[in-house]
Amino acid sequence: MAKPEGWRLNPTAYPVSIRCDTRFQDLDVNRHLNNVAFAALFENARVQLHTEAKMLEGRASGERTMVAAVEINYLGEGSFPDPVTIMSGTGEVRNSSWTVLQAMFQGERCIATCDTVVVCRANNAALPIREDLRAALEALRVNR
Amino acid sequence: MAKPEGWRLNPTAYPVSIRCDTRFQDLDVNRHLNNVAFAALFENARVQLHTEAKMLEGRASGERTMVAAVEINYLGEGSFPDPVTIMSGTGEVRNSSWTVLQAMFQGERCIATCDTVVVCRANNAALPIREDLRAALEALRVNR
Amino acid sequence: MAKPEGWRLNPTAYPVSIRCDTRFQDLDVNRHLNNVAFAALFENARVQLHTEAKMLEGRASGERTMVAAVEINYLGEGSFPDPVTIMSGTGEVRNSSWTVLQAMFQGERCIATCDTVVVCRANNAALPIREDLRAALEALRVNR
Amino acid sequence: MAKPEGWRLNPTAYPVSIRCDTRFQDLDVNRHLNNVAFAALFENARVQLHTEAKMLEGRASGERTMVAAVEINYLGEGSFPDPVTIMSGTGEVRNSSWTVLQAMFQGERCIATCDTVVVCRANNAALPIREDLRAALEALRVNR
Numbered sequence: 001m002a003k004p005e006g007w008r009l010n011p012t013a014y015p016v017s018i019r020c021d022t023r024f025q026d027l028d029v030n031r032h033l034n035n036v037a038f039a040a041l042f043e044n045a046r047v048q049l050h051t052e053a054k055m056l057e058g059r060a061s062g063e064r065t066m067v068a069a070v071e072i073n074y075l076g077e078g079s080f081p082d083p084v085t086i087m088s089g090t091g092e093v094r095n096s097s098w099t100v101l102q103a104m105f106q107g108e109r110c111i112a113t114c115d116t117v118v119v120c121r122a123n124n125a126a127l128p129i130r131e132d133l134r135a136a137l138e139a140l141r142v143n144r
Numbered sequence: 145m146a147k148p149e150g151w152r153l154n155p156t157a158y159p160v161s162i163r164c165d166t167r168f169q170d171l172d173v174n175r176h177l178n179n180v181a182f183a184a185l186f187e188n189a190r191v192q193l194h195t196e197a198k199m200l201e202g203r204a205s206g207e208r209t210m211v212a213a214v215e216i217n218y219l220g221e222g223s224f225p226d227p228v229t230i231m232s233g234t235g236e237v238r239n240s241s242w243t244v245l246q247a248m249f250q251g252e253r254c255i256a257t258c259d260t261v262v263v264c265r266a267n268n269a270a271l272p273i274r275e276d277l278r279a280a281l282e283a284l285r286v287n288r
Numbered sequence: 289m290a291k292p293e294g295w296r297l298n299p300t301a302y303p304v305s306i307r308c309d310t311r312f313q314d315l316d317v318n319r320h321l322n323n324v325a326f327a328a329l330f331e332n333a334r335v336q337l338h339t340e341a342k343m344l345e346g347r348a349s350g351e352r353t354m355v356a357a358v359e360i361n362y363l364g365e366g367s368f369p370d371p372v373t374i375m376s377g378t379g380e381v382r383n384s385s386w387t388v389l390q391a392m393f394q395g396e397r398c399i400a401t402c403d404t405v406v407v408c409r410a411n412n413a414a415l416p417i418r419e420d421l422r423a424a425l426e427a428l429r430v431n432r
Numbered sequence: 433m434a435k436p437e438g439w440r441l442n443p444t445a446y447p448v449s450i451r452c453d454t455r456f457q458d459l460d461v462n463r464h465l466n467n468v469a470f471a472a473l474f475e476n477a478r479v480q481l482h483t484e485a486k487m488l489e490g491r492a493s494g495e496r497t498m499v500a501a502v503e504i505n506y507l508g509e510g511s512f513p514d515p516v517t518i519m520s521g522t523g524e525v526r527n528s529s530w531t532v533l534q535a536m537f538q539g540e541r542c543i544a545t546c547d548t549v550v551v552c553r554a555n556n557a558a559l560p561i562r563e564d565l566r567a568a569l570e571a572l573r574v575n576r
Contacts, residue, residue, distance in 0.1 A: 021453045021515075023476040028312075029319050035211045036313060039183045044455040048513060067179045071215040081480060083453075145315060165371075167307045167332040168460075169468060181525050188311040192369060227309075323499045327471040355467045359503040 004073050007144045008103055008115040009110040015140050016052060018045045022054035022080045033078030033111075038104065042072065045086035046100050047071035050118075053090075060130070062122040068097065069117040076111040078104075084111075089142035091115070093134060096126040101142050148217050151288045152247055153254040159284050160196060160233035166224045168261045177222030177255075182248065185218065186258040189230035190244050192260065194262075197234075197280035204274070206266040222248075224240075228259040233286035235259070237278060240270040242267040245286050292361050296391055297398040302375035303428050304340060306333045310368045321366030321399075326392065328361065330402040333374035334388050338406075341378075341424035348418070350410040356385065357405040364399040366392075372399075377430035379403070381422060384414040389430050416432045436505050439576045440535055441542040446519035447572050448484060450477045454512045465510030465543075470536065474504065474546040478532050482550075485522075485568035492562070494554040500529065501549040508548035509544040510536075521574035523547070525566060528558040533574050557566075 007013050026037035050056075055065060078084065084104050091099035102114040120127045129137070151157050170181035194200075199209060223227065228248050235243035246258040264271045273281070295301050314325035338344075343353060366372065372392050379387035390402040408415045417425070439445050458469035482488075487497060510516065516536050523531035534546040551558045561569070 020455065021451070023452070023472060024316075024479040025322070025324060025472045025476065029315050029317060031317050034313070036180065036187055036215060039214075040180045040457045042458065043180055047456040051513075052315050061266045066221075067218055068182075069215070069217045070179060071213070073213045074211055077210075081483075099472060115522070163309070163531050164311070165307070167308070167328060168335040169328045169332065169466070172456075173459050173461060178457070180457060184311060184313045186435050188313065211336075225339075284397040324468065324472045324475055326467045327502075331468055340564075354509075355506055357503070357505045358467060359501070361501045362499055365498075414486060 004075075004113040008101070008113045009075070011085075011087045011103065011105060014089040014103065015142055015143070016049050016088045017085060018048050018088070019085050020044060021083045022078070024080060027080050033080065035072070035074060037076050038072055038074065038112050039070065040077070040144070041084060041086060041104065042102050042116070045088050045102060046116060049081050049088045049100060051139060051142065053133065055133060058130065058132060059116045060122065060127070063127060064121050066119055066121060067116060068119045071115045073113045074111070075113070076109050078106050078111050082106055090137045091142060093129065093137045096120045096128050098137050102123070148219075148257040152245070152257045155229075155231045155247065157231040157286050157288055158245070158247065159287070160193050160232045161229060162192050162232070163227050164188060165227045166222070168224060171224050177224065177285060179216070179218060181224070182216055182218065182256050183214065184245050185228060185230060185248065186260070189232050189244050189246060190260060193232045193244060193284065197277065199277060199285060202271070202274065202276060204266065204271070207271060208265050209265055210265060211260060212263045213253070215259045217257045220253050220257070222250050222255050226250055234281045234284045235286060237273065237281045240264045240272050242273070242281050290428045292363075292401040296389070296401045297363070298374075299375045299391065299393060301430050301432055302377040302389070302391065303431070304337050304376045306336050306374050306376070307371050308332060308374065309371045310366070312368060315368050321368065322420075323360070323362060326362065326366070326400050327358065327391055329372060329374060329390070329392065330390050330404070332402060333376050333390060337376045337388060337428065341428060343421060346418065346420060348410065351415060353410050354407055354409060355404060356407045362399070363401070363403045364397050366394050366399050370394055378425045378428045379430060381425045382416065384408045384416050386417070386425050398422065436507075436545040438556055440545045441507070443517075443519045443535065443537060444575050445576055446521040446533070446535065447575070448481050448520045449516050449517060450480050450520070451515050452476060453515045454510070457513060459512050465512065467504070467506060470504055470506065470510070470544050471502065473516060473518060473536065474502075474548070475536050476550060477520050477534060481520045481532060481572065485565065485572060487565060490562065490564060492554065492559070494558050495559060496553050498553060499548060500531070500551045503547045505545045506543070507545070510538050510543050513553045514538055521575060522572045525569045526560065528560050530551045530561070531567050
């Protein structure tokens with residue numbers, strides 16, 4: 001796990017922006033946003049990115065998409081009740097998987113980055129990404 | 145994010161074992177254990193590993209430990225209401241940080257691995273790990 | 289909201305017992321089990337009670353069951369990492385709804401009770417409880 | 433548990449309004465906001481009401497406030513990703529406890545109400561509410 005590259009902390013590198021309120025439940029005994037709460041917030045923004053790519057529309061029978069790996073780098077502490085803004089975009093789009101690249105901001109501070117590998121499967125085997133989904137994912141590429 | 149090495153899926157590689165019940169809240173709309181629930185389960189086992197290392201005892205004033213990075217590789221789907229067993233150990237112990245290496249099992253299946261970087265800090269700067277904590281962390285090393 | 293009656297704190301009043309591990313995520317800034325974590329633990333035991341009553345088997349088309357009301361009385365603080373035991377049973381079984389009565393224990397202490405009203409519906413209207421489900425629910429009655 | 437009275441569904445009855453985003457984590461296997469997620473959203477708005485009443489400022493040594501009871505009535509299903517608005521106010525303010533009354537809206541629909549009893553304690557005994565806190569709580573009364 002290497003430190004995120006510098007461009008990852010630049011909000012203008014990502015095409016999609018989602019604001020999300022923080023909650024009292026996000027705090028842990030240290031009174032900061034808990035690291036698992038970060039994971040839930042990144043997931044929430046990822047779902048909205050995939051909605052924008054119409055990932056669930058026009059699915060082949062048995063087609064499924066699954067999270068294969070998540071890596072979060074924590075760069076600063078998050079506080080409550082300030083909202084967070086999560087910037088998201090796609091990275092590499094491969095044959096049957098793609099990467100979602102994200103960064104979380106509170107005010108001007110980048111407090112975390114997240115890299116997620118999503119895989120497309122059917123019948124317990126890798127399934128090539130549909131062409132319309134591929135086009136949508138490529139249109140949401142980060143601009144590094 | 146590379147696939148976990150083969151030895152990571154072997155429960156005997158890890159010194160500490162924690163069983164944890166799954167909950168209805170861990171399910172998402174796909175009726176499998178949600179990827180954020182995996183993060184919460186790994187965190188729970190990490191806290192218990194750190195308790196075993198007496199991480200919070202004998203702390204210097206202002207000493208803090210924080211999660212700097214978490215990488216989870218999802219290898220199989222988890223189901224409810226079966227419990228999970230999480231195996232944990234430490235990896236490299238550096239000057240002011242260490243790695244926790246974990247694997248989650250449901251029955252015989254390894255359904256995920258997790259690598260966490262924990263850093264020791266005081267006054268907004270890296271703090272060398274106390275000698276007693278270093279010894280405890282090294283005694284909990286994985287056996288690869 | 290009246291205090292629970294005395295018999296509600298007696299574990300032998302309930303036919304079903306479920307042990308559940310607590311998690312670090314259940315703690316809040318006060319280092320006790322958070323009141324929302326209690327709600328999740330009671331829900332988990334309720335799902336298992338309903339599984340025992342085979343609530344989801346033999347369902348009519350469009351039949352749904354929904355939580356209409358939940359009342360939790362907090363009687364003592366809960367701690368981590370001790371597990372909890374949740375005792376559950378049914379109370380009144382009416383035409384199209386029933387009550388689940390529960391109590392949570394940590395060691396010998398009863399730390400909370402929970403009353404839940406579950407309703408059976410189809411096509412946006414109340415649906416009488418199927419006879420086999422009614423029999424199963426009545427067989428799980430509390431013994432006050 | 434009686435149905436909430438009609439005035440409880442009227443947003444103008446409550447002095448404090450808080451908007452909160454919903455999250456993918458709030459969904460359960462039925463694809464609606466889960467009943468425990470409602471509890472977390474009401475808690476979040478309650479914390480913000482108490483912040484407005486400066487509950488934690490000027491505390492006597494050992495003074496604590498705890499949730500003694502929560503009753504939620506579920507009136508309609510909630511959906512994601514629409515935000516919710518939670519209206520809050522205080523009900524009766526007694527010697528050492530008070531009630532928080534809330535209602536959750538999605539669009540124009542009231543989807544739930546929540547009644548919470550909060551108690552003030554010190555040294556394991558009831559503690560009379562401080563006069564400044566009492567005045568603040570009374571200023572936030574619902575207007576039925």
